Amino acid sequence: MQMNTMTTGGLDNGDAAPQTFGSIRLEVGEAKAEMKQSILFERVSARLKAQVGPDVYASWFARLKLHSVSKSVVRLSVPTTFLKSWINNRYLDLITGLFQAEDPEILKIEVLVRTATRHGTKALDEAVAPEPAAPTQMRRPTSAQPAGQAVQQAVSAVAAARPASFGSPLFGSPLDSRFTFDTFVEGSSNRVALAAAKTIAEAGQGAVRFNPLFIHSTVGLGKTHLLQAVANAAVQNPRALRVVYLTAEYFMWRFATAIRDNDALTLKDSLRNIDLLIIDDMQFLQGKMIQHEFCHLLNMLLDSAKQVVVAADRAPWELESLDPRVRSRLQGGVAIEFDAPDYEMRLEILKRRLAVARLEDPSLDIPAELLQHVARNVTASGRELEGAFNQLVFRRSFEPNLSIERVDELLAHLVGSGEPRRVRIEDIQRIVARHYNVSRQELVSNRRTRVIVKPRQIAMYLSKTLTPRSFPEIGRRFGGRDHTTVLHAVRKIEELISGDTKLSHEVELLKRLINE
Numbered sequence: 449m450q451m452n453t454m455t456t457g458g459l460d461n462g463d464a465a466p467q468t469f470g471s472i473r474l475e476v477g478e479a480k481a482e483m484k485q486s487i488l489f490e491r492v493s494a495r496l497k498a499q500v501g502p503d504v505y506a507s508w509f510a511r512l513k514l515h516s517v518s519k520s521v522v523r524l525s526v527p528t529t530f531l532k533s534w535i536n537n538r539y540l541d542l543i544t545g546l547f548q549a550e551d552p553e554i555l556k557i558e559v560l561v562r563t564a565t566r567h568g569t570k571a572l573d574e575a576v577a578p579e580p581a582a583p584t585q586m587r588r589p590t591s592a593q594p595a596g597q598a599v600q601q602a603v604s605a606v607a608a609a610r611p612a613s614f615g616s617p618l619f620g621s622p623l624d625s626r627f628t629f630d631t632f633v634e635g636s637s638n639r640v641a642l643a644a645a646k647t648i649a650e651a652g653q654g655a656v657r658f659n660p661l662f663i664h665s666t667v668g669l670g671k672t673h674l675l676q677a678v679a680n681a682a683v684q685n686p687r688a689l690r691v692v693y694l695t696a697e698y699f700m701w702r703f704a705t706a707i708r709d710n711d712a713l714t715l716k717d718s719l720r721n722i723d724l725l726i727i728d729d730m731q732f733l734q735g736k737m738i739q740h741e742f743c744h745l746l747n748m749l750l751d752s753a754k755q756v757v758v759a760a761d762r763a764p765w766e767l768e769s770l771d772p773r774v775r776s777r778l779q780g781g782v783a784i785e786f787d788a789p790d791y792e793m794r795l796e797i798l799k800r801r802l803a804v805a806r807l808e809d810p811s812l813d814i815p816a817e818l819l820q821h822v823a824r825n826v827t828a829s830g831r832e833l834e835g836a837f838n839q840l841v842f843r844r845s846f847e848p849n850l851s852i853e854r855v856d857e858l859l860a861h862l863v864g865s866g867e868p869r870r871v872r873i874e875d876i877q878r879i880v881a882r883h884y885n886v887s888r889q890e891l892v893s894n895r896r897t898r899v900i901v902k903p904r905q906i907a908m909y910l911s912k913t914l915t916p917r918s919f920p921e922i923g924r925r926f927g928g929r930d931h932t933t934v935l936h937a938v939r940k941i942e943e944l945i946s947g948d949t950k951l952s953h954e955v956e957l958l959k960r961l962i963n964e
């Protein structure tokens with residue numbers, strides 16, 4: 449383990465081998481610290497495996513190593529950049545929670561890439577995900593179904609998840625067998641997207657509906673879960689759909705490797721004949737050549753009536769780093785935004801998590817009041833709920849009588865901790881657009897009619913005054929405008945507010961709505 453290097457590093461002052469009594473004592477102390485760190489890592493690894501299941505663990509964490517532990521920072525290492533960003537994007541909160549549960553002094557987890565000791569090809573090959581475990585066929589819940597029944601169904605679904613007996617994606621990023629329609633909780637914030645996703649998963653070849661379907665939301669609201677549910681269901685479709693699920697990062701990596709190995713044609717061929725392409729985390733698609741390839745693929749699939757589903761953390765017209773041709777094709781379909789889950793949904797997500805956790809540990813019991821309390825207070829996203837739930841489960845194993853006050857203490861970092869909420873430009877745009885009865889898309893468009901220009905300038909002014917974003921960045925988020933346009937808007941609104949009480953009240957009201 450690289451840890452050894454780390455511990456001797458502290459003594460590396462050019463001295464000969466330690467001979468004095470003081471150095472020996474230091475060595476014993478170090479050995480003890482090293483052992484403690486190894487135990488910590490072993491314990492967290494075991495919990496992580498229990499949380500994510502052996503398949504996901506084997507895919508992503510089998511090569512995770514402890515690099516070093518300082519008082520508050522744990523550094524882990526993986527062999528490839530791909531794994532690093534995958535773990536950072538998907539699992540960092542979970543891993544941080546698990547370390548903190550072992551040692552509350554730990555504040556931060558960093559994932560590093562180990563220096564390659566093997567040759568390039570081998571190291572890159574290691575990043576190829578193993579064959580995904582596809583789920584078995586599952587029944588579908590209906591919105592009219594009683595909650596208990598839905599939980600039971602979700603439990604059966606997870607219990608039944610096994611490596612594929614039939615149907616799996618042609619290739620691509622691994623699917624998590626827990627991410628199915630059955631385990632996805634429906635609510636007002638995601639109902640439309642869920643209906644569209646189910647329609648696509650059930651459709652036959654060539655029966656294209658909303659193309660491309662573009663789902664966007666801020667982090668942790670269930671985009672990946674829904675996309676993987678589409679993939680998991682589509683591979684079971686009796687019409688034998690050819691399905692590919694990829695994260696944008698995986699797509700980039702596959703193309704980069706294929707181009708390096710002069711094998712791009714084979715890769716393109718294998719993508720040509722698919723029925724359903726699902727791309728997650730579109731905001732990460734970068735690089736001129738890769739975007740060019742992606743644009744080709746997208747055009748080819750859309751033009752031949754093949755279904756494409758995409759998810760990103762922002763709307764297609766806000767993906768500034770994308771090639772305008774890709775952006776424009778993505779805008780040609782249907783974009784649906786998820787909002788944050790409401791209380792009922794949050795509670796249902798927690799109940800389902802509990803039911804699933806009970807499969808592993810039937811003695812696990814979390815009182816309903818605790819679940820309700822968490823659902824009321826952890827409001828931001830499904831991912832935070834998951835973090836809160838993991839903390840609860842972990843704590844209850846050695847504090848069986850957790851009080852609500854203790855839960856608040858444990859979850860202080862997830863519950864509104866008194867810090868002001870971070871305002872996002874998307875929220876400002878949404879609230880201003882709604883207030884002035886225009887669409888968010890119009891706000892970032894090129895249209896220059898009065899009804900759009902004023903709300904746009906107000907939204908820019910609010911973006912500058914309520915967020916730490918720079919003029920150029922705000923310009924980019926408003927349809928790629930120049931920073932001088934934003935500067936002009938901010939000055940203009942400042943000037944107008946000082947002489948127009950009605951407008952000044954309007955802006956105050958908008959600020960209150962945004963900060964709510």
Ligand SMILES: Nc1ncnc2c1ncn2[C@@H]1O[C@H](COP(=O)(O)OP(=O)(O)OP(=O)(O)O)[C@@H](O)[C@H]1O
Binds near residue numbers: 633669670672760
């Ligand atoms: N409606 C839901 N029903 C059940 N679980 C949900 C729901 N929404 C979110 N979750 C859970 O919350 C966690 C985070 O969800 P997911 O990773 O799908 O979010 P995301 O929107 O893709 O986030 P990111 O933008 O960071 O990729 C997952 O464990 C997911 O199962």
